[in-house]
Amino acid sequence: MSTDGITTQKVNFKVFRFNADDDYLPYYEDYEMDVTSEEVVLDILNRIKWDHDGSFSYRRSCRHGICGACAIKVNGKSTLACKESMSSMVELFGNELTIEPLSTKRAVKDMIIDKGDFWQKHDAVHPFLISDVDENPEHEHIVTQEEAEDLLDADICIQCGACHYACPVVDINDNFMGPAAFAKAYRFEADVRDQAHKERLTELHSESQGVWDCVKCFECAEVCPKEVNPIDKITKLHQMLFKEGVATSNVATRHAVGFKHSIARNGILDEGGLVLYSEGPAIVKHIPVALKMFRKGKIVPPWAITKSDNLDEIKKLVKSSSTVKF
Amino acid sequence: MGKLKYALFTGCTAKQSTPEQMMSTMAVADKLGIELIELTEASCCGASHLQDYDDFLSLVLNARNIAYAEKHGLTMVTICNTCQLNTAMTKHRLDSNEKLKAQVNEKLAEVGLEYKGTSEITHFLYAIIDDIGLDKIAEMVKTPLSQFNIAPFYGCHNIRPSELQNQTHKTPESAYNPTSLDDLIIACGGKNVDYNEKNKCCGFHVELQAPKTAATLSGNAIAGAMDNNADWMVTPCPLCHLKLDTQTHHASEVIGREVELPVLHMQQMVGLALGCSHEELGLKHHVTKVDFV
Numbered sequence: 001m002s003t004d005g006i007t008t009q010k011v012n013f014k015v016f017r018f019n020a021d022d023d024y025l026p027y028y029e030d031y032e033m034d035v036t037s038e039e040v041v042l043d044i045l046n047r048i049k050w051d052h053d054g055s056f057s058y059r060r061s062c063r064h065g066i067c068g069a070c071a072i073k074v075n076g077k078s079t080l081a082c083k084e085s086m087s088s089m090v091e092l093f094g095n096e097l098t099i100e101p102l103s104t105k106r107a108v109k110d111m112i113i114d115k116g117d118f119w120q121k122h123d124a125v126h127p128f129l130i131s132d133v134d135e136n137p138e139h140e141h142i143v144t145q146e147e148a149e150d151l152l153d154a155d156i157c158i159q160c161g162a163c164h165y166a167c168p169v170v171d172i173n174d175n176f177m178g179p180a181a182f183a184k185a186y187r188f189e190a191d192v193r194d195q196a197h198k199e200r201l202t203e204l205h206s207e208s209q210g211v212w213d214c215v216k217c218f219e220c221a222e223v224c225p226k227e228v229n230p231i232d233k234i235t236k237l238h239q240m241l242f243k244e245g246v247a248t249s250n251v252a253t254r255h256a257v258g259f260k261h262s263i264a265r266n267g268i269l270d271e272g273g274l275v276l277y278s279e280g281p282a283i284v285k286h287i288p289v290a291l292k293m294f295r296k297g298k299i300v301p302p303w304a305i306t307k308s309d310n311l312d313e314i315k316k317l318v319k320s321s322s323t324v325k326f
Numbered sequence: 327m328g329k330l331k332y333a334l335f336t337g338c339t340a341k342q343s344t345p346e347q348m349m350s351t352m353a354v355a356d357k358l359g360i361e362l363i364e365l366t367e368a369s370c371c372g373a374s375h376l377q378d379y380d381d382f383l384s385l386v387l388n389a390r391n392i393a394y395a396e397k398h399g400l401t402m403v404t405i406c407n408t409c410q411l412n413t414a415m416t417k418h419r420l421d422s423n424e425k426l427k428a429q430v431n432e433k434l435a436e437v438g439l440e441y442k443g444t445s446e447i448t449h450f451l452y453a454i455i456d457d458i459g460l461d462k463i464a465e466m467v468k469t470p471l472s473q474f475n476i477a478p479f480y481g482c483h484n485i486r487p488s489e490l491q492n493q494t495h496k497t498p499e500s501a502y503n504p505t506s507l508d509d510l511i512i513a514c515g516g517k518n519v520d521y522n523e524k525n526k527c528c529g530f531h532v533e534l535q536a537p538k539t540a541a542t543l544s545g546n547a548i549a550g551a552m553d554n555n556a557d558w559m560v561t562p563c564p565l566c567h568l569k570l571d572t573q574t575h576h577a578s579e580v581i582g583r584e585v586e587l588p589v590l591h592m593q594q595m596v597g598l599a600l601g602c603s604h605e606e607l608g609l610k611h612h613v614t615k616v617d618f619v
Binding site for chain 2: 006011075076077091092113168169172173175207208212213214215216217219221223228235238241250251252254255256257259260262263267268269275278279282288289292293296297298299300305309310312313316317318320321322323324326
């Protein structure tokens with residue numbers, strides 16, 4: 001059906017329902033609707049509430065992708081309900097759509113979740129400028145255009161939580177601060193006026209909670225409705241840890257540095273050598289798996305590794321292009 | 327149409343911990359009539375870890391690898407998702423930043439090389455889908471995999487960030503609903519298995535510093551495939567393969583249930599369908615036994 005270029009089609013919605021006060025378990029309610037190509041996901045939430053069930057609950061406010069309140073998941077894709085067009089959802093997933101809160105295990109009522117963990121981690125990175133400001137300054141604190149650009153748009157995060165609840169590590173490790181908190185930390189780490197660099201970075205270096213536990217899946221970059229690209233900031237924080245001298249020797253830092261040594265030696269990686277360099281004596285814990293792999297011809301001893309051709313070039317470049325010492 | 331020819335960036339695992347991947351790549355290329363010029367000069371791409379330590383060095387080394395593909399005047403084909411991401415990201419950064427490109431080229435000039443930006447970089451999965459085509463592959467199938475439910479495991483670094491990834495191949499791929507590997511399974515005559523974890527992370531990159539996280543992720547992936555009646559899994563990434571194939575014992579321990587499925591490289595799956603021998607495909611190099619053939 002088409003009127004003035006607007007098309008309409010039938011869509012079946014499976015909508016997550018749960019009321020923590022009354023329900024023992026969540027359930028899914030089915031709604032069939034005619035959806036127009038002009039509608040966004042938030043329109044559907046409104047129609048469920050207005051036309052079907054007044055008790056249906058969700059957060060929304062600005063309707064302009066600024067407040068970050070209406071982030072939910074459609075077929076597992078985190079999105080801002082007010083920005084995501086229904087036609088793109090149907091194009092991507094077809095006519096059967098499942099609408100869920102950002103985190104079903106944190107659901108309070110329908111789409112509304114308890115975002116307490118998000119804010120707790122957000123606060124833990126000291127998300128504000130720490131600076132000894134002269135109360136009676138004689139001149140302005142000018143931040144140049146270039147210095148402002150170094151923030152790499154980390155300051156436009158709207159704290160919607162889409163990346164936080166799309167992060168597979170947040171899902172399984174309660175300590176992990178998560179991509180939104182890291183992007184926020186970067187926003188201040190990259191600010192020339194901030195004086196808490198090392199203190200904040202030390203928190204971010206901590207095992208289990210910090211940046212080294214990022215699995216590099218790029219879910220956060222993919223999902224961000226404001227294109228903040230949190231993993232890019234996580235990479236920058238890794239680099240800052242080394243540059244600012246905060247990084248201490250642990251299995252994660254030795255792993256990153258080990259690549260350089262391995263490449264300088266062979267061009268291609270000496271996989272076993274890298275694990276040894278990273279783990280040190282703790283390598284013994286890998287012996288059972290290593291034996292299984294050895295029996296299947298999956299381990300090449302260091303002396304039998306085929307080195308890259310023109311290795312002298314690689315050695316020269318590693319020497320001349322290295323910019324960090326550890 | 328002349329013979330398809332690519333510059334092959336093997337990555338490191340194909341030369342060490344996944345020899346079966348190298349063998350099956352060459353066997354399948356032969357069957358499909360593809361000529362692969364191996365970039366034997368290439369170094370490790372840094373595997374998304376070197377850049378955490380020294381970004382500039384990582385750029386220079388990746389640019390050097392690409393420069394060798396450019397010397398051949400060929401598209402660079404990768405057979406590892408992480409090699410693909412690191413190399414494509416390097417290309418994107420250098421092609422969009424003249425100043426950075428000049429800095430990198432200043433270093434490459436010391437060894438008589440130059441990064442120009444003339445070679446495309448694509449994963450073998452997309453190369454065969456784009457340049458040979460699923461229909462043609464289906465026509466060439468000698469042993470359809472019709473008795474198998476096959477679970478595709480895409481691996482993060484081939485599908486995310488989709489904006490970058492979709493510049494590297496013609497067939498558009500959604501990070502939320504990827505289809506390329508499913509389509510390839512169907513082209514090989516198999517039945518593709520849909521499950522939640524197919525586009526999720528295997529945990530490989532934190533295996534050393536966060537083994538429990540890594541084992542949970544890979545365990546959940548195998549469990550998801552098993553719960554949806556998969557007979558085996560298939561992946562385009564050797565790092566995912568290592569995680570899913572060699573570490574099921576730890577994954578089972580951590581997630582509290584026995585998980586184990588044979589995992590094939592995508593090249594091995596295509597090879598089986600095209601009639602390559604088990605020896606050619608290196609099926610004996612798997613830790614989790616490939617017991618269905």
